[in-house]
Structure formats: structure tokens, C-alpha cells
Amino acid sequence: MSMLNLVASLVKTGVHGRIFSSDCGRPLPASVAIKGLNYTIKASQALADYHRLLEPGGRYEVVATMAGYKPKSTFILLGQEAATVDFVLDPEITPTGSSLRSGCDCSWDRKSRLKLVEFLSVPQVELSFVAILILIFLCFLLKRRAILKYLKHRRLVEPKRSSVV
Numbered sequence: 001m002s003m004l005n006l007v008a009s010l011v012k013t014g015v016h017g018r019i020f021s022s023d024c025g026r027p028l029p030a031s032v033a034i035k036g037l038n039y040t041i042k043a044s045q046a047l048a049d050y051h052r053l054l055e056p057g058g059r060y061e062v063v064a065t066m067a068g069y070k071p072k073s074t075f076i077l078l079g080q081e082a083a084t085v086d087f088v089l090d091p092e093i094t095p096t097g098s099s100l101r102s103g104c105d106c107s108w109d110r111k112s113r114l115k116l117v118e119f120l121s122v123p124q125v126e127l128s129f130v131a132i133l134i135l136i137f138l139c140f141l142l143k144r145r146a147i148l149k150y151l152k153h154r155r156l157v158e159p160k161r162s163s164v165v
Helices: 002-011 115-119 123-157
Strands: 015-021 031-034 040-042 049-052 059-065 072-077 087-089
Touching (some): 015 059, 040 049, 072 087
Antiparallel strands (some): 015 049, 059 072
16 A cells, blocks of 8 residues: 555656647657756657656746757746646747748658557556556455455355264
8 A cells, every 4th residue: 555655646746748849739759857957858759748756845947848949948836736837849940931840740651650669668658567567466455355255254154064073
């Protein structure tokens, strides 16, 4: 039970969200940094979601960056609950007026087909796997408890047989 309480408390703290392109709304695998902390989070390739555990009660500046897009930042005051911060990044415009990079690529090449494989290697899948293992363990405990309760009830209901020696 203490392990479940620990997992539940960790899920409820920090900052999480998704990053999108403003020109077509497509998810972007950008980087997210917290000013003052020496670690950058990389959003997932397929869903562009990120998660970062932070100490509650602090004021943090969250910055999303990606090559070819203008960086965006925001300040959050983190309470006891997790904060959701979604970013919409604007493409950088060259002096001639065209975008440096378009996030709306509709081609379907071999690289695009492998995105599912890349998605399966992200840390969120590992966290989901741990959560599934915990749920399986809890189901095992509940089933075991139900079987023991049934056997105890059966012993109480059966008539007592006297033994002759």
C-alpha cells in the first residue's frame, strides 16, 4: 500500500503537458527546460507530451524550444497539485517571409512508418509498464483474499463430523 501511495503522490506533483505547432496543430517533439535546473526534458516523438517532477510550493520558469520554431516560456507557481502547461510554438520566419520549417508534412515515407516503434521506446511506456505490473499484483492479492474468504466460509458452513477412536 505504501508503494501505491508513493506512486500516487509522485504523479500529482510537477509539470506536464503537450507541445504543438501553430501552423497546423501537429504535435512537436520539442525540448522543455526549467530555468535554474540543469536538465532538459525531451517531449515524445509521437504525442509530444512531457512530464517533469518538481518540488511543490516553488515558482518555476518553463521554456519550450525546438529548432525552426520560436521558443516560448511561462512562469508557474506550483502548489500541491500538478500543473498542466501546453505550448503552441510559432515557426520562425525568414526575412523573405517564408517559414524555415513547416510542421505540416503530409508525406508518408519509411521514417513516418517507424514512428510507432519510436513511440514504444519512450519513458512513458516504461512507466505504464510499471503501473500495469502494480495493477496485476493488486488483482492477484484481491483474488487470493476472495479465495481465502470462500474457504473460511466453507469451513464454517460444513457440518462438524465427529470422529470415533
